[in-house]
Amino acid sequence: DAGVTQSPTHLIKTRGQHVTLRCSPISGHKSVSWYQQVLGQGPQFIFQYYEKEERGRGNFPDRFSARQFPNYSSELNVNALLLGDSALYLCASSFEPKGQVHFGNGTRLTVT
Amino acid sequence: QQQVKQSPQSLIVQKGGISIINCAYENTAFDYFPWYQQFPGKGPALLIAIRPDVSEKKEGRFTISFNKSAKQFSLHIMDSQPGDSATYFCAASHNNAGNMLTFGGGTRLMVKP
Known part of the structure; x- marks a missing residue:
C-alpha cells in the first residue's frame, strides 16, 4: 500500500517568491496535517484539515495557507518566502482527526 | 513555549545495550x-x-514507560542494534486537538557495533 506521498521532493526558491507543496494521504485517510521541520529540530504543527475543513492551525503567519480537496489530497501554500522558511515540510495523514498519524518523506524547501 | 522537553540530545550505545530517551x-x-x-x-x-x-507498553524491543504524576515518559530500546541508529522524537497531543502533535527536540542515537 502506498504511504503518504508528497511532491516535489526538493525545491529551491528565491526570497519573496510563492511556493505550493502537494500531499496525497494514505488511501482511506480523511485527515491531513502539515508540519515544518527545521534542520536539527522536531516538527512544528502548521495546519490540520479534515473533510476539507480546517480543524487546527499552529503558530505560523498568514503567509502560510492550505486547503484540502474532495479526494482528501492537500496543498500547502507559502507566500512571500523568507530565508527562514527553508525547512523540510512534512505532510501527515490519519483516518480521522484523532487517529494514528503517518508521515510522508517531506518536501525539502530551500529559500535563497 | 516548549511544551515537550526531550533528553538527551544525543546518545551513543554499544550494540546489545539499552538505549533510554x-x-x-x-x-x-x-x-x-x-x-x-x-x-x-x-x-x-x-x-x-x-x-x-x-504505565507501560511494550512492542518487541521497544518499551514506553509513563509516569503521569511526574509528567514524564521514556522510550527504552532493548538489545540496541546498529540499524536502530536514527533520530527519535517523542510527541504529545490532547483529545481536543485532533492529531496536532507537539514534538520534543529529538535525540540522535548512534549504536556502535
Whole structure:
C-alpha cells in the first residue's frame, strides 16, 4: 500500500517568491496535517484539515495557507518566502482527526 | 513555549545495550504520547504510542514507560542494534486537538557495533 506521498521532493526558491507543496494521504485517510521541520529540530504543527475543513492551525503567519480537496489530497501554500522558511515540510495523514498519524518523506524547501 | 522537553540530545550505545530517551511535558491535557523514528532523508515513522491509562507498553524491543504524576515518559530500546541508529522524537497531543502533535527536540542515537 502506498504511504503518504508528497511532491516535489526538493525545491529551491528565491526570497519573496510563492511556493505550493502537494500531499496525497494514505488511501482511506480523511485527515491531513502539515508540519515544518527545521534542520536539527522536531516538527512544528502548521495546519490540520479534515473533510476539507480546517480543524487546527499552529503558530505560523498568514503567509502560510492550505486547503484540502474532495479526494482528501492537500496543498500547502507559502507566500512571500523568507530565508527562514527553508525547512523540510512534512505532510501527515490519519483516518480521522484523532487517529494514528503517518508521515510522508517531506518536501525539502530551500529559500535563497 | 516548549511544551515537550526531550533528553538527551544525543546518545551513543554499544550494540546489545539499552538505549533510554526521556521526555517531560507541561500540558496536563495531553493524553496521547507517540514516539517516532526518523532516518536521514525520510519522514518520521510511528514506532510506539501510549495513553495515560497504562504505565507501560511494550512492542518487541521497544518499551514506553509513563509516569503521569511526574509528567514524564521514556522510550527504552532493548538489545540496541546498529540499524536502530536514527533520530527519535517523542510527541504529545490532547483529545481536543485532533492529531496536532507537539514534538520534543529529538535525540540522535548512534549504536556502535
